[in-house]
Amino acid sequence: MNGKHPVKIIGSGIYLPAVVSSATIEEKFGLPKGWAEKYSGVSSRHHVTFESNGFMAARAIEKALNFAEKRVSDMDLIISAGATFDFPLPNQSSVVKNELEDRLLSDVGTIDIDTTCLSFVSAFEFAAKLLDGRQYKNIVIVSAEIASKGLNSKNFETLTLFGDGAAAFILSFDESGESQFLKGGLRTYAEGVFHTHIKGGGNQYFFKDHPYDEDLHSFNMQGKKLLRLAKQKGPEFVNWFFKDSGIQMDEIKVVIPHQASKVGISIFKHTLPFEEEKFKGNISTHGNCIAASIPILLHQTIEAGELERGALCMLVGTSAGFSIGAVVFKY
Amino acid sequence: MNGKHPVKIIGSGIYLPAVVSSATIEEKFGLPKGWAEKYSGVSSRHHVTFESNGFMAARAIEKALNFAEKRVSDMDLIISAGATFDFPLPNQSSVVKNELEDRLLSDVGTIDIDTTCLSFVSAFEFAAKLLDGRQYKNIVIVSAEIASKGLNSKNFETLTLFGDGAAAFILSFDESGESQFLKGGLRTYAEGVFHTHIKGGGNQYFFKDHPYDEDLHSFNMQGKKLLRLAKQKGPEFVNWFFKDSGIQMDEIKVVIPHQASKVGISIFKHTLPFEEEKFKGNISTHGNCIAASIPILLHQTIEAGELERGALCMLVGTSAGFSIGAVVFKY
Numbered sequence: 001m002n003g004k005h006p007v008k009i010i011g012s013g014i015y016l017p018a019v020v021s022s023a024t025i026e027e028k029f030g031l032p033k034g035w036a037e038k039y040s041g042v043s044s045r046h047h048v049t050f051e052s053n054g055f056m057a058a059r060a061i062e063k064a065l066n067f068a069e070k071r072v073s074d075m076d077l078i079i080s081a082g083a084t085f086d087f088p089l090p091n092q093s094s095v096v097k098n099e100l101e102d103r104l105l106s107d108v109g110t111i112d113i114d115t116t117c118l119s120f121v122s123a124f125e126f127a128a129k130l131l132d133g134r135q136y137k138n139i140v141i142v143s144a145e146i147a148s149k150g151l152n153s154k155n156f157e158t159l160t161l162f163g164d165g166a167a168a169f170i171l172s173f174d175e176s177g178e179s180q181f182l183k184g185g186l187r188t189y190a191e192g193v194f195h196t197h198i199k200g201g202g203n204q205y206f207f208k209d210h211p212y213d214e215d216l217h218s219f220n221m222q223g224k225k226l227l228r229l230a231k232q233k234g235p236e237f238v239n240w241f242f243k244d245s246g247i248q249m250d251e252i253k254v255v256i257p258h259q260a261s262k263v264g265i266s267i268f269k270h271t272l273p274f275e276e277e278k279f280k281g282n283i284s285t286h287g288n289c290i291a292a293s294i295p296i297l298l299h300q301t302i303e304a305g306e307l308e309r310g311a312l313c314m315l316v317g318t319s320a321g322f323s324i325g326a327v328v329f330k331y
Numbered sequence: 332m333n334g335k336h337p338v339k340i341i342g343s344g345i346y347l348p349a350v351v352s353s354a355t356i357e358e359k360f361g362l363p364k365g366w367a368e369k370y371s372g373v374s375s376r377h378h379v380t381f382e383s384n385g386f387m388a389a390r391a392i393e394k395a396l397n398f399a400e401k402r403v404s405d406m407d408l409i410i411s412a413g414a415t416f417d418f419p420l421p422n423q424s425s426v427v428k429n430e431l432e433d434r435l436l437s438d439v440g441t442i443d444i445d446t447t448c449l450s451f452v453s454a455f456e457f458a459a460k461l462l463d464g465r466q467y468k469n470i471v472i473v474s475a476e477i478a479s480k481g482l483n484s485k486n487f488e489t490l491t492l493f494g495d496g497a498a499a500f501i502l503s504f505d506e507s508g509e510s511q512f513l514k515g516g517l518r519t520y521a522e523g524v525f526h527t528h529i530k531g532g533g534n535q536y537f538f539k540d541h542p543y544d545e546d547l548h549s550f551n552m553q554g555k556k557l558l559r560l561a562k563q564k565g566p567e568f569v570n571w572f573f574k575d576s577g578i579q580m581d582e583i584k585v586v587i588p589h590q591a592s593k594v595g596i597s598i599f600k601h602t603l604p605f606e607e608e609k610f611k612g613n614i615s616t617h618g619n620c621i622a623a624s625i626p627i628l629l630h631q632t633i634e635a636g637e638l639e640r641g642a643l644c645m646l647v648g649t650s651a652g653f654s655i656g657a658v659v660f661k662y
Contacts, residue, residue: 003463052535077517083422087536088481089414089529089550091445094652098524107564109517109654111453114422114443122442129460132334135516146534150419185466186408186440193429198420201532203384203477205418207543217538219420233438321425323440 007128008172008179009331011070012299013063015056015144015166016046016286025160029153036160037284041262045163045287047148053086056166057144058099064140064168073106075170076136081123082143082291083116083320084150096142115186116196117258117319119143119291124171124315124327125184133173142168145290150198152218161261162219163287167295178310184327185241189233192322195226227263230318234271237324247312247328249273254307254331258317259283259293268316280306293317307331338459339503339510340662342401343630344394346387346475346497347617348379356491360484367491368615372593376494376618378479384417387497388475389430395471395499404437406501407467412454413474413622414447414651415481427473446517447527448589448650450474450622455502455646455658456515464504473499476621481529483549492592493550494618498626509641515658516572520564523653526557558594561649565602568655578643578659580604585638585662589648590614590624599647611637624648638662 021044022036037043048056057080065071080093087095093110097103115122120143127139144166151159199205200216210216242249255278257268262283269279280301282293289296294315301307309331316326352375353367368374379387388411396402411424418426424441428434446453451474458470475497482490530536531547541547573580586609588599593614600610611632613624620627625646632638640662647657 003465053533078519083420085533087529087533088531089447089527090524090651090653091414091447093446094519094521094524094654097519097652098521100521103521107518107520107567109656110446110519110652111517112443112445114445115424115441116420116422126457126461130457134334135514149534149537149539183466186442187438188409188425188428188441189438190425190429190431190434193421193425196420197418199418201538202416202418203480206480207532207538207548208480208545212538212542214539236438320421321441322421323425325440 005128005181006173006175007131007181008174009169010172011064011068011170012302013060013067013168014296014299015059017048017051017164018046019044020047022160029159031156040157040160041283042160042287043284046165048146048164053084053092053144053146054095054099057096057142060144060166060168061100061140061142064170068170070138070170072100072102072108075108075138075140077139078108078110079113079123079127079139079141081113081119081141082145083114083119084145084290115319115323115325116321117290118186118317118323118325120295121315121317121325121327122186127171128181131171131173138170138172140168140170142166143291143295145292147290150219152214157223158219158221161288163289165286165289165292165296167292167299169295180330182247182328182330183245186323186325187237187240188321188323189229192226192229195222195322196320227267229322230264230267233324234267238271241326251312252314252328253278253311254301254313255279256294256298256301256313256315259288259297260318261288264318336459336512337504337506338462338512339505340500341503342395342399342501343633344391344398344499345627345630346390347377348382348495349377350375351378353491360490362487371488371491372614373491373618374615377496379477379495384415384423384475384477385426385430388427388473391475391497391499392431392471392473395501399501401469401501403431403433403439406439406469406471408470409439409441410444410454410458410470410472412444412450412472413476414445414450415476415621446650446654446656447652448621449517449648449654449656451626452646452648452656452658453517458502459512462502462504469501469503471499471501473497474622474626476623478621481550483545488554489550489552492619494620496617496620496623496627498623498630500626511661513578513659513661514576517654517656518568518571519652519654520560523557523560526553526653527651558598560653561595561598564655565598569602572657582643583645583659584609584642585632585644586610587625587629587632587644587646590617590619590628591649592619595649
């Protein structure tokens with residue numbers, strides 16, 4: 001059995017840019033009316049106009065701090081958890097800190113964690129294990145993603161699926177016993193390493209030698225292969241995750257699945273032995289916001305009063321690489 | 332005082348690509364003979380020819396596993412800690428795993444940590460705090476960096492300073508008491524957020540709208556501003572790090588500073604109250620290898636028999652963002 005960690009969510013906040021309806025996208029790219037909702041399950045999503053990743057992240061953090069009645073100077077670490085970024089250098093968390101109004105009022109350290117769509121989930125586990133009530137009392141995790149810039153105009157599936165947005169959570173060391181971190185875990189299946197891929201822009205297809213080309217520099221997803229792998233590995237992951245965990249699965253009250261795609265979500269519903277009503281979702285109004293999907297949905301679930309203090313909650317999803325990951329905590 | 336963690340380094344390995352002498356670079360770019368060694372303190376470094384980040388990382392991991400007499404299937408997590416990458420997606424650690432000969436023999440999870448030059452240092456702290464002897468018994472950290480592709484041919488300082496290479500370490504949960512993790516810490520000073528910068532290639536200067544331009548897409552370093560900030564913040568960081576740490580500074584036997592630059596290293600020697608002979612260095616034969624500098628030097632120090640089991644070792648450095656970070660452990 002795993003050690004429990006005295007960790008409590010004391011605040012959260014989100015930032016969402018302008019709404020873009022599926023009708024607008026369908027019209028712009030000559031798609032049949034209703035295509036997006038039918039195939040992607042998305043009727044609207046948010047896309048940036050003026051916003052940067054750092055800007056959205058900072059606004060989400062400030063809302064979370066306000067809610068928790070804390071300041072940046074109360075924080076002992078800022079984790080930026082995501083796959084997209086403003087600049088190749090410095091790391092995104094430093095850029096996020098610099099976008100905060102109080103950027104110079106604290107020398108709190110900043111670090112980036114990237115497990116693509118599962119970045120928030122991984123950061124949640126790491127933060128929980130860093131929090132010790134001494135050096136680390138409060139940690140901010142923020143996921144701010146801009147997916148809209150890297151989409152291929154010829155690929156209708158991804159074009160209609162992805163959205164932008166940000167969410168921030170403050171995790172605190174709290175020994176009251178009301179809230180606890182129970183378990184986190186991640187498995188990576190190398191068979192699916194390039195089922196989702198952006199080829200160009202790193203060292204392998206360096207900019208200097210490879211001018212912009214939509215196919216090379218856009219997001220590519222082999223949807224069918226991905227779904228087959230998720231179906232195949234899902235049950236194995238669930239067994240691995242819960243074995244010796246000490247967690248009674250039927251005690252889990254709320255499941256926040258990554259909003260990968262309409263079919264991706266349905267696979268999770270088939271793989272996990274939970275009643276339909278425990279699964280939350282927002283894909284129809286937000287699309288897939290990469291690493292920001294899970295924390296945006298978690299924030300909305302809490303705000304709607306659908307996750308009670310002391311209830312068990314599971315965050316779970318798949319990510320590029322190909323990985324499956326989850327955390328379970330007592331909210 | 333911080334809790335000590337029962338963590339032991341049980342193996343390490345490095346991979347270095349072909350040697351490039353300063354004479355070769357001076358000749359190629361029309362620099363006066365001897366310029367590189369005089370101004371950068373680098374007489375030779377390694378630059379990739381055919382190697383990718385993932386290739387170098389996998390070879391370093393395999394050497395570390397061999398040394399430790401372990402297999403990939405004994406590992407509970409693979410952390411890729413660095414600033415440069417093969418592809419924008421998936422995350423680098425998934426690419427690294429896929430380069431391992433035994434990639435399909437284990438579904439071990441993989442995650443990326445990026446605090447630029449301090450990535451290995453941050454990953455070391457995180458790994459130490461994850462290791463619990465139950466879910467996490469062994470964690471691999473690998474830093475593999477290719478700096479040579481992003482250099483500006485007009486900037487002689489960076490052109491002669493940077494090198495490529497990789498190093499991997501295996502950290503194990505070990506309660507024998509011989510080895511321990513004592514403390515890690517990071518402080519980020521937003522004043523220096525863009526003192527080191529690669530502007531182009533992220534969402535702010537998206538490649539679609541900003542074709543390759545050497546100034547936009549190369550590494551830019553404001554050396555003087557950076558050194559001034561390091562001098563100013565160094566003593567504050569040292570006070571913050573050691574205060575209430577329970578670490579006796581004079582018990583530290585070996586210091587592994589990031590090989591930032593000739594002057595950068597000298598600032599650390601002035602800021603930290605250690606005898607000159609405790610500082611290790613390899614900048615003259617390796618240059619600055621970004622996040623790989625510290626673990627390559629640590630590996631070489633161990634291999635040379637200059638760090639004894641049970642002795643205290645400090646890893647310390649600066650990174651883009653601007654951050655200062657360190658860990659202290661009993662080897």
